[in-house]
Amino acid sequence: MRDNLSEKPFSNVTPFWQRLPQFFLYPMQQQLIWRPVFYALLSSGLWLLGRSGEDDGFSPVILIVAVLVGIGLSIDLMRQAFRILEQTSLGNLRHADFDEPDDMHKMTPYKLYFAMLVQGIFIAIMADIHPFLGLLGSAVVNLMLPASIMVLGHTHSFSDAINPFNVFKMIKACGWPYLALWAFGFILSQCAPITAMLFLGKVPITLLIGLSVFACAYFTLVGFNLMGYTMYQYHQEIGYSPDRNFDVNALAGSRQNRPLSDDEILAQQIGALVRDGDIGLAMEMVWEELRYDQFNAQLSSHYAKLLMLKGDKSKQLEYAPRHLFALARSGKGGRIGDSWRQARLLDPEFKIDNPDHVLEIAAAAASVREHQIALEIVSGFHKRAARHKDVPAVLVLAGKLLSDHLRQDARALSLFNHVIAQWPSNPAAGEAQQYKNVIERLTQDAGQT
Secondary structure, eight states: OBOOOOSOOOOOOOOGGGOHHHHHHGGGSHHHHHHHHHHHHHHHHHHHHHEETTTTEEOHHHHHHHHHHHHHHHHHHHHHHHHHHHHHHTTOOSGGGOOOOOSTTSSHHHHHHHHHHHHHHHHHHHHHHOHHHHHHHHHHHHHHHHHHHHHHHHHOOHHHHHOHHHHHHHHHHHOTHHHHHHHHHHHHHHHHHHHHHHHTTTSOHHHHHHHHHHHHHHHHHHHHHHHHHHHHHTHHHHTOBOSSOTTSOHHHHTTTTOOOOHHHHHHHHHHHHHHTTOHHHHHHHHHHHHHHOTTOHHHHHHHHHHHHHHTOHHHHHHHHHHHHHHHHHTTOGGGHHHHHHHHHHHOTTOOOSOHHHHHHHHHHHHHTTOHHHHHHHHTTHHHHTTTOTTHHHHHHHHHHHHHHTSOOHHHHHHHHHHHHHHOTTSHHHHHHHHHHHHHHHHHHHHHHO
8 A cells, every 4th residue: 555645535435334235245256255165165074074983073183184274264364355455445346456466465364363362462461460451451452453453454564553553543543433343343253153053953064164164254354345445435544545546547537537426436336247247246236225325316227227138027127117216206307218118118018006106207207308108107097096196186297298299188178177076176176277278268269260
């Protein structure tokens, strides 16, 4: 990492607490997921190989081999974890964007283990003085652990990682959100034991061992990705400039080097995943974003296009009503026509399934001169949802479209008269009466001439 503050900092980095789903999906990349899978298979294989005799004993030789292999796997996992932490802190959110590997983290796992040993000795000394001091020391060390790991990943220095001044400097750089980071880290550290407890006694011991090892490796990668992203979020406060700021990339150069918006960043991430053939992962990423911003038209459009790429027609039809409503709610009525026509190509009888959304979608389509589409959207609504509160307004909208744009005044008058007769106290009846009066006056004027 470069300790260089001369570059312009960017403040539009999405906070880590708003990206939690992405951290859990991160190890699913094919360049990363093979490690937890390999660790799990190897552990289960050693267990099967080590069992001997009818008394379910375990081969001493295989036990020694298993311990040595476990140490080796732990070191390998930590090297990969620190590489993820560093690359994420530099703005590389996908493994495909990583810099060329080097030997920078070759000794980092040993430094971490020694740092934890020093912390353990500190706790033991404090406990020897007084049990309460031991508990206090343990709490302080536990709270400092994520910051110690981030310092070690940033400086690669054992002495810096155990230096309280440097550790608290890292905590200060993050501010109060560090407590949220620590809480998430603590939860992640409990995920593997909880996974093992959930399946204890329900699956064979061989499978349980593999599952536990997989969970441990998987959630370790999640945690280090989270810490790396937190460092990226606070890189200016920490005191370094990312080598590749994902808020500013190659496209920014053609746009006067302005920072890209969150939607543009996500679009590029999706495009990269699609090019790599990871449409499923791209869909999961967008769907998680939609959970927090369900009416975001750009996100909804991404998801609809990914469904088209996947070729799942039933899912396209299932999602189409929600997409149309997102477009209407976000003021993107110009896209409703194409989306409606696409759905009708898949199913000529396609309708909006939620009656609460029909009027808003139709009105949005009408506002951008998609008059025929608006009529198709409201067609038959008064029969499908006869008791719905929007029926009068929908009929008036249909009448206005018929009269103003299709010159079908007779049909429009029929709808207006129906609204006036059936819902005389409804505000829509007043609008219907006004339109009726205009049509009748124009008809009389035309007759007189």
